[in-house]
Amino acid sequence: MSSIVAIDAGGSTTKVYDGVQLRQFPSTISYDWRERNMESNGPYDFEWTYNGERGFAGTLAQRESDCADSQKGDTKAHPEALLRVLLALHQFCTAPAPQIIVGQPIKTHTPGEKGAIKQMLQARHDITVNGQRRIIVIQRCEVAAEGVSAGLLVPGGGVVRVLDIGSGTVNFGTLIDRQFNDLGSFTLSKGLETLRAAGPLAFARQIARKAIAGGWKRDDRVYLCGGGAEALLGFLQQYFPAAEVIPDPVTANVRAFYMIARKFYG
Ligand SMILES: Nc1ncnc2c1ncn2[C@@H]1O[C@H](COP(=O)(O)OP(=O)(O)OP(=O)(O)O)[C@@H](O)[C@H]1O
Ligand SMILES: [Mg+2]
Structure with missing residues (x-):
């Protein structure tokens, strides 16, 4: 698999494309991890641990959380967007040090906001999803403008x-x-x-x-x-x-x- 990965971490749906496969999962996140008496696991059911926090994401958050949500708005320089990107890489990119590109609304496609996104993403991340711990080093990150790019x-x-x-x-x-x-x-x-x-x-x-x-x-x-x-x-x-x-x-x-x-x- 190529180490170039595009991620459109939308307020509703995260889309991932590595030049070969297109994937989508709900951007829904919850921070209320709990043990479940009955477990059922679908392809976009995620239990995550990152940066001292733990919760559900994707279809699992939609089904099993009391307070699942997905942050929407005119910038993606926020921790939930980071989590969507890391979930996408953990699940769909085997390369340990990918080069990525993410999106940002046109209005906030400014040097300041783009810099904040790069600083947040271009780092070494230690994330566990569904019991599998991975170290993901985002080698480079570019920020494209949503809509106009299409x-x-x-x-x-x-x-x-x-x-x-x-x-x-x-x-x-x-x-x-x-x-x-x-x-x-x-x-x-x-x-x-x-x-x-x-x-x-x-x-x-x-x-x-x-x-x-x-x-x-x-x-x-x-x-x-x-x-x-x-x-x-x-x-x-x-x-x-x-x-x-x-x-x-x-x-x-x-x-x-x-x-x-x-x-x-x-
Ligand atoms: N057939 C449909 N009719 C109306 N709305 C739809 C339909 N299909 C999807 N949607 C809506 O489209 C939205 C998802 O679209 P999209 O994936 O483009 O958003 P996003 O990229 O996640 O959000 P944003 O670009 O604002 O960050 C959801 O709000 C969903 O309700
Ligand atoms: Mg969008």
């Missing part, structure tokens, strides 16, 4: 717009002739799991308004990815008739991150 999966030049509709964020990306365009790229700090009552129509309207306020035009080529892509497509086509979904929209970011990492790490 535009690299779309062939051709010109203006390409991307809407990455996730659980806690919507990333608006613009590429011009395959170069990232900062002016047309931004983040709405709201996603499918943070809405109180809004349905897809209301949310699509808000997304479209923000895009239009940011300079996007009705006839632009708009590509959707993220977990909300299919559900919002019809509503967004009312504002952007040429909108379409990137094939396998949920893994679009992580596949693009891997492409970037291959170039970066050579």
Whole structure:
């Protein structure tokens, strides 16, 4: 297995791609480890111990914890995102010293936040998952921008717009002739799991308004990815008739991150 691993540690789902296999598991974490009288173990059931803390993660946290949750928001410079990355590496990367690439919303894809993520990840980690202790040395870590990176999966030049509709964020990306365009790229700090009552129509309207306020035009080529892509497509086509979904929209970011990492790490 290659030692280059891309990880999109989303607020809802963590996606992992090593150039060969794509995997996904729920980003759910709990800190209330307990002994169970009845154990059943699925492929994404994790019991973890790290840095003096212990809990459940993945589908096990969803089933067996009273207070499982997954942190959402417009930055991934936080300890839960670190834990998602380490769970992904522990489970799906056999290399002891991988080179990795992770994602960060466009809004906080700043030198300060990126530096905080690199500092948190680029280290020696001692983590036990399902009774198996591993030392993982993250040799190098790069931080890619969510959403806009997925535009690299779309062939051709010109203006390409991307809407990455996730659980806690919507990333608006613009590429011009395959170069990232900062002016047309931004983040709405709201996603499918943070809405109180809004349905897809209301949310699509808000997304479209923000895009239009940011300079996007009705006839632009708009590509959707993220977990909300299919559900919002019809509503967004009312504002952007040429909108379409990137094939396998949920893994679009992580596949693009891997492409970037291959170039970066050579
Ligand atoms: N068919 C569907 N209809 C509506 N929502 C869906 C559908 N499938 C998935 N979702 C939602 O998509 C979200 C997960 O999408 P995605 O994996 O892109 O989010 P994420 O990357 O984990 O979050 P973020 O990018 O905000 O960190 C979940 O909130 C889920 O409820
Ligand atoms: Mg996402």
